[in-house]
Each structure stands twice: as structure tokens, then as C-alpha cells.
Amino acid sequence: MADTLQKFMFEDTVVRGELVDISETWKHVQARREYPKAVKTILGEMLSAAALLSANLKFNGAIVMQIYGDGPLRLLVVECDSELNMRATAKLVDGAVISDEATLPELVNANGQGRFVITLDPKEKLPGQQAYQGIVPLDGDTVATVIENYMLRSEQLDTRLWLAADDNVSRGLLLQKMPHEGGITATGTGDLGTWDRSVMLASTLRTEELISTDIETLMRRLFWEEDIRIFDPKHPHFLCTCTREKVGSMLKMLGQAEVDSALEEMGKLAIDCDFCGQHYEFDPVDCAQIFVTEAPVEALIPASPIKH
Template identity: 50%
Template structure:
């Protein structure tokens, strides 16, 4: 059962989230494996995508954004682009473009960042944009402050959050063929937080890396192993890590509210894409193949347009379609 849990550390400026995707993640992998044009992902690519999907769910829930959160990794390795998207209702989807051989023991540098020019982008696309409003996007490199390659997605995202939010963040991510999971711990700003009202902590502790409570909890969180994150249930993980801390738990996102696979593709969206492509280009495809076929990289759905379908796309409302007759 896929689920997401949120919690606060009582009296401390620290919050946490843990997500566990099983049915949702298995459906994503099954759809990819069932796509005759692409086939299943190599294991290292599936692991990276699983971590990205878990991270996207955590970040979407963390910021409570009314729109889609899109996490992208791109570079010069065999994985040219990997994308994970999370909607406000925790509808999730992901895909990757793979070219060339993937070594069985490949990690982030070998998959995406061979020449140390890879990038990570996080885009926030509002559901209802105001006139002239553009999506917000932040981009960070796949290397650290000294130019060293980062070997884990969690390190890249922690670096991003430090730069974008100026808040200490700890992430633990893991995925295999059955489960994608993640744990997020983040320091809250001291000022204005009701759960630490009356605290005598110094203002300096609101600076990055200086809050002792967060640092202690971050060390505990970082001790969680990949195997534990993938195999233990949420209650066991929280008890094993934070048994000495008092947690304030919120209602989990489970059951009907659980994270799940969801694709936003549609025939209408594909039609709009073809309209952007242009009538001349669409006609050239029809002349060559007899129909236009577009597959969704996320869910595998195939959309086919014959000459009549294509003509309708480029016919303005109220305009008579070429070759048609009005029956009196």
C-alpha cells in the first residue's frame, strides 16, 4: 500500500515526512515493461527514477503547491533525461530517455553526469496561471561546491534546498523493482513557529548548520540504510530512528488519498501538440506513413490520427473541413 506520513518533533524546529510507494511504483514499472516500443528500464535507471518519484512526492507535499512539481535530471550519460512529476493530489508519473548501454553497477555520475556537466531542475507549474505568469524553475549542477561529482540524488536535492530555501534538509532515498521510498527531515525557521513558542534558543541557531536539535535528528535520519528504508514499514522506521523523540503525527495520506500513478496525457493535449508542430509537417508525416502515431512516454498510451483526424485538428471552429459537404 502506498502511503505518505508527516510529523513534527514536539517543541523543536524540525519536521519530517516519509513516503513509501509500492503499488504506485509497481504500476509505473509494469506500464514501461509492457510498452513494446521501449521495454523495461535497466535496473540502475529504474532505481534513479524511483528515487526521483519518491523525492517529487515528498517535495510536493512539503510545499503544498497548487500545481505540478516537475523534477528533471539531464546530462551527457546514457540517461539523457529523467523526469518525475507530482500533482497536488499526489498523482505521480515519471519517464527516462535512455541511449546506449547502462552498466549494471552504474550510479548518478555514470548515468547522467559523465562529463560533470549534468543538471537538476525543479519546476513549479501553477495549475491556474495568471496572465503572463510563467512556471518557476530552479537549476543546480550535479556537483558540489568544490566541483566534485555528487554520487547520490539525495545529495543533489539537499544542495538544491539549501540554495533555494536556505534551510537545512536531510534526504534518504531508495528504490528497487518493488518499492520506492524516501525520508525527508527539514529544519523550520525559528521565528514564528508555534511549536517552539517561548524557546530560549539564540537567533544564531536559525542559521544553516547551527541548530543542535536539527543536527542531532539529521544524524539519526542519515543512519537509515537503503535496505531498512525499502523493507521496513513506516511505523518501524520511525520507532527505530526516533524512539527518544516525541513526534506529533498527522493523518497519513493513505487509502483513497494515497500517492498513486496518474498520467495527465489526453488526445486533446496531443492534438494541441500537433497543431504546434504545424500543418505542413503533419501532412508530411501522413504522406510518409499514412497516419500519425504519438505515444505517451509516461503511461504508454498510443494516440493515432488518420488524415480525417488530422484535418480536423487544423480546421478552425465554424470552418468547413476540406473535402466535406454541408448537407441541407
């Protein structure tokens, strides 16, 4: 079954929601590398979160979410573009032993150095245009709370997330209160406003239920009494955008002195894309060509270290 992202809106309010199931994409990510259980859970949750946030962006480009720090888990990266093409990877300290119950702060924020980064990278940049990047301290014990705090403080948007992932499934629910427009408010009718009521209903959702229940059933189960407008579904999927040219750009950013030193030691450079495992090799002639070609430097691809 194809992965699905379902957007919906509570009628006559400024409250919108999304449900996503990206289990097939998640399986593609896991096929590239074996992760400890705790890392797998966090990376799977980030994958759903990236799809949910990307679906509300009105620009042609990609959202890149990163969590990094000073624990045994050094880096988590998830990328999702405006077509819902997705990829993800994680980097661990060599030899790290990680318990199944390890929490996000334990994994990346051992000494308070954890950071959460969101980058909005337009596909076709105007002259002089740079990607927008927001970097904040890691504020929260879970992926959901980290993103909720970021959205409230950096974007001034009330956002709630429910995320879950295991070996087979990655799913998520997002509720968001949009800025008030045209006199429409989030108060609705009754004793509780629509925002408070929708959050209250969604908060009955438990992790096991989110993992074991398809999103169509979840929608009915949670909001069956609400007046909801449902939009056409979208379908995320795995796609890695690495190319030989982008790897060459990464080498160019390292500088000719470092590349020449590595060539002298190893004879050629071998680099594997951490997202998809694609193998690239550069001999001395290839590397010399990189530094005489005035090609634009593209976004870095997290890649395995240069090796024999």
C-alpha cells in the same frame, strides 16, 4: 496495502519530517516499461523524492522533477501533483548498454552537461502566469544529494533525504529545517540541537534497512526518544493525466510544417504516452483540425517518437 506518506514534526522546533512508501505506485510505473537495474534504482528514488517535496508545497498544481544530460540515460521525469497523483518515465539512448552498478553521473553527466530541473506548474494559471522553473547543473552523485544541494542553494532550506528503491519497493525519508518563526528555533535542548540530532539519528539508516522496513517501524526505530507530532497520513497513487487534447497541443508546438512532413511520409501519426503507454493516432483530418483550433498549448507530455 495503499501507498502512504506520513508527515511529522519535532515538537516546539522548526524541524519537520516525512516518511513515504510508494511501492504500489512504483509497480505501476515499472509495468509500463522495462528499465535497466541502475536506471530503475534512480527513477524509483526520484519518485519517492517527488512525493516528499510535493507534500510540503502549498499550492494547487504539480511539481515536475527532471534530470537530463549527455550520457546513455538522456532523461528522467517524475511528476506529482497536490493530490499526490504520480507518474514517471525515463528515456535511454537507443541500444544503450548500462551496467547494474552505473552511477548517476555516469548515466547522465558523462561530459558535464547534466542538469536538474524542478518545475512548479499551477493547475489553474492566472492570465499571463507561467510555471516556475529552476534549472541548475547536476551537483551530486546521487538523487538525494542533487536535491539537497538544490534546496539549500535555490530555496535556502536545509534538507536531508534518504532514498531507496529496488524492483518492489520505493521509500524515502525527508528532514527539513524550516525558516525560524515566532522565536522558535531548531536548537532545542541538550548538547545537540534538534536538527543536528535528528540528522544524526536518520543517518544511521542504511539502504537495505529502508527497503526492508515499513515506514511505521522506521519511525519508531529512528525517533523513539523524540517528542514528535504525527499528522494524518496521505496516500499517493499512480495517475497519468495524458489526453488526446494534450497530445494535439504537443503536435501544435512542433509546427504545421513538421507535422505535414511526417504525414506525407507515414500517412498518419502514432504516438504513445511514455508515462502510461496510451496509444494515440492522428490522421490528416485530425492534424488539420489541430491547426485551425485555437486551443491553449498545454504542458508537453514526454512521448515516444512519431512512428508508423
